[in-house]
Amino acid sequence: MGLATTILQSRAVAALASPHGVDRYLELVNPMWAATEVRARVVDVHRETTGEHPVATITLQPTSTWRGHRAGQYVQVGVEVPGARRTTRCFTISSAASAPGERFTLTVRAHSEGLVSKFLVERAEPGLVVHLSQAQGDFTLVESPATPTNNHLLFITGGSGITPAMSMVRTLLRDGYDGHVGRRVTFLHYARGPEDQVFADELASWADADNGVRVVLRHESAGDPRFSAIDLARLVPDFREVDTWVCGPAGLMELVELAYDGSPRLRTERFKPPVVKAGSAEGDVVFSRAGTQAANSGAPLLEQAEAAGLTPEFGCRMGICFSCTARKSEGTVRNVLTGEESSLPDEEIRICVSAPVGDCVVDL
Amino acid sequence: MTALSTEQTHDRTAPAPEPGEQPVSDNLPLTPSQLKAFGEEMDAIRQRIIASLGEEDADYIHRVVKAQRAFEVAGRALFYVPPAWPLAVAALSVSKILDNMEIGHNVMHGQYDWMGEPGLSSRMYEWDNVCPSEQWKYSHNYIHHTFTNIVGKDRDIGYGILRMDADQKWHPYYLGNPVYAFLLMVFFEWGVAMHDLEVENIVAGKRKISENAALHRGIMRKVKRQALKDYLLFPALTGPLFPLTLAGNATANLVRNIWAFNIIFCGHFPAGVATFSVEETENESRGQWYLRQLLGSANITGGKLFHLMTGNLSHQIEHHLFPDLPARRYPEVAAEVQEICERYGLEYHTGPLGKQLFSVAAKICRFALPDRASDVPGLSTLAGAAGLVTRFVSRRPSVAVVPDAA
Structure with missing residues (x-):
């Protein structure tokens, strides 16, 4: 593929395929052939939870144009929803950091208003081809200049906000991070209830293993407290001095930001859900x-x-x-x-x- | 749906003018209240089509794109087989025509923007033509489609080169009208590329040549790319067949030029199609804008394949009424538009290609000559004295010279 890609990306081929571009021809022969664009074929769909807002993990085999991703990054995913409208949304990659052309997974919760998330969870089947961007985003582990490897790392997540933290911890564990030289990972997660808890088995195995990873799961249905300043101080006494990644619903983010009181150790990632407003001229x-x-x-x-x-x-x-x-x-x-x-x-x-x-x- | 809507529409009648109301002008024969109702009927068609856009339209344009790319690849490949040269030229010509008309023109109108596909987006599409799509969209989508057939505003009336309307003042230069039209046909893509430079306004001193610097750069970049592939790279790839391939590519571009020119000239120039003055169109309502589009355009009748090869510009009227609806819907819309025209007593200009072409050719020749002897410098005094003022052409006939209604 190396030589083919080099040829397909060459200026000579681009000049021949002008003005449409090489990809406009390749895609007609095989949707998995591309010179610059990124697409992926769904190879597996795994249901994580059922219920009102079910979650599924979708494994994607990207085209050779995929440059890989750093743990914590997201990717734009475009699908043709019914009515032939390609709709694009961002999803965080839940698998460990990927190399160019390597498979990765998205873990998606079907929101009632979410055209793409519902489509991916309810309709995606192996064989479906989706359109991708390259991985994007700076809410990552390796980008952090304040993270020498033997620092304590803290992840605070809520709901679907667990995905970037999953990718980061999975990457750490995959790459030999075992906590034996005193490097600790604390993984705090807040979910609606046990039935909405994604990755429950994997989180339990992390907690059980001798790897320096401490997992704390809180469930709204059990009346567990939220991650307030007092609560955080109990869990991680010097939390404001610990490199922290927080991602989750607005309420959780606000609480944690308040607790950190402007500490530069805190890194945040927000979602942008569609805001539907009825009425006319206001706002x-x-x-x-x-x-x-x-x-x-x-x-x-x-x-x-x-x-x-x-x-x-x-x-x-x-x-x-x-x-x-x-x-x-x-x-x-x-x-x-x-x-x-x-x-x-x-x-x-x-x-x-x-x-x-x-x-x-x-x-x- | 069709049966139901036909039944409904047949029951309706056009509203009578309210007491004391006058039509806007001779060219725009509806009163303000009638225009309002007329505009609402057009809006209703538009809304219904927009609500029904979906898979069928997407499948259609995908099929056309696939066919265009297949013709292109086949054309390029057949140049390696010298006896198949005519076939190669034919395939490449079809490819370029489909690319420019049913795909390029329509995609750049935003007809498929709702699909959200970058390859079919009006902002991204670049066509197989020396005119940069960015510049074409300005002169076409904005200037031509907004100010359609307003003399002095719509630069597509004669493209700054020809005299196509009695309201364009005659000048001895226009004696060459048929020659200029012929040259524009042969070099059509180049004419389209230079359209935005407004050369006639530079000659007239209304525009500075420096204003064109950015446009020049855009055109040169596109010209280089087009010339590189058609006149250098693809011929070179055929090795010893270089001259044959070069000639074949040039011929395909020529075929596309001739075809596009002829179809496009049938869109607004057949006899009976109205032009408008700036005064007539001041403070225009939406209904009046629709009426101007309708009366300022003409259709060409033909079969399905013909409509496809014209990019459905054979439905120029429907295209001007609804420029951003997918062109494959124009035949379906045409039946309704015609029915509305009947009810409102409006002309609907249409005819077979031969008839429309003849009508356009006649107009090109007719406007090469002055409308009256008094227009000819130096001749007017003499002619006037002799009482020989001759009117060659009736100005804006209220009845079409060549009856158009089919």
Whole structure:
């Protein structure tokens, strides 16, 4: 594959395949052939939990273009949901750090509003091909300059936020981290209840083994306390001086951030769920590139941007020419021509015919 | 669905003008209240189609893309077999036509943006043509589709080279109209690439040549890439057959140029298609915008394969009404649009390719000449004195010179 990849990525082949690019031809022969794009075939789907929001671990065999990932990183996954709409979301990789072209896993919880997560958990079967980005994100183990290897490491996670921490600890254990030279790992996790607890067996085996890993599981259904400052001090007395990774629902994140009181040891990773707001002109519109914010007037975003003193590119101002297309990173917009509302994060919209419904963030 | 909607629509009638209301103008024969109802009917069609977009549309464009790539690969490969040269040229021509028309033009209109597929995204697609897609989208999607057939605003009326309308002032330069049209046909992709440079405005002193610097760079980059593969790399790969392959690639580009030119010229220039003045279209309502698109465009009748090869621009009227709906839906929409036209008493310009082409050719020749002798510098005084003022062409006939309604 090495030689083939070199040839396929060469400038000569690119010139021959201009203007469409080599991948537009390769994909028609075999979806697993690619020169630059990354795709993957689902090779296994393992149900972790059932219930209202079931979780599944999906094993992916990426194309040879996959550059590998560092523990804690995420990947954008695009699938064709029913209606032939490719929809892309970010998922954290749950398996240990991967080398180029190597298999990895995603552990996904099906959210009721989550088009892609529901599709992956409920419909993905071995053989399905999904579209990927390269691994992204700095919420990683190796990137940390403050982590000489024999420091105590602390992971605090809640719900699906367990995945990056799983990847990190799995990587440590795989690569010979056994706690015998005094390096400790503390793994704190908060879940709704035992039936929602993912990786229960693996966590139990970590706790049992002689590896320096301490696992503390808390369950909401059992009335266990949350990870407050007092609670953390009991579990890890000098927690503010310990390199910590926290990932989970907003409530847990806020509590932990409060407890750390600005300590530089704390590293955080947030999810960005779609925020659906009913009603019309309320909330604020944020123009993220300009760094300005204004009260939502209910008018199309182009007009609101101009009223805020911005000069976005535009053409027809009636939704036909696509000159004004911009990325909406958060919030719900209503198409003023069709009345259709859309709450997808990181979505390209025509700002001349898109009016925000509630809070909205646009890259302008 | 079809049967039901037909039944419903047949029961409806166009609203009568409200007392004291006047049509917008001779060219726009509906009153404001009628325009409102007309616009709402068009919006309803649009909304219904958008709500029904899905797998069938995705499968269709995927099939077309697959066919285009297959024709392209077959064409490139057949150049290794010298006796198959005509076949190779034919395959490559079909590939370029499909790429530019049913795929490129339509994808760049955002017709498939809803699919979220980068390869079919209006922002990403680059076509097999020397015109950079970024520049084309500006002059086409924005200028042409927004200001369709407004003389002085829509630069697609004559492309800055030809005189295609009585409201363009005659000048002896236009005696060459048929020659310019012929050259534009042969070098169509180059004409399209240079369209944004607005050379005529530079000649007229309305635009500075320095304003074109960024455009020049974009065009040169695209031209180099296109020329490199068609005129150097692929011919070189065929070794001793270099000249044959080079000639074949050039021929395929020429075939595409001629075909695209002819189809596109049938879109707005057949007789009876209206043009509009800037004053007529000031403060235009959505209904009036629809009406202008309808009366400013013309269709070509034909079979399924013909529609595919024109990129469904044979449904120019529906394309101008709904530029961002997938073109494969235009035939389905056309029946409804025609029915609405009947009810509102509006012209719906359509005809077979031969008839439309003849009509366009006649217009190109007719506007090469002045409309009246008084337009000819130096001749007017003499002609006027002799009472020989002749009107060659009736200005904007209210009835089409060549009856269009099929």
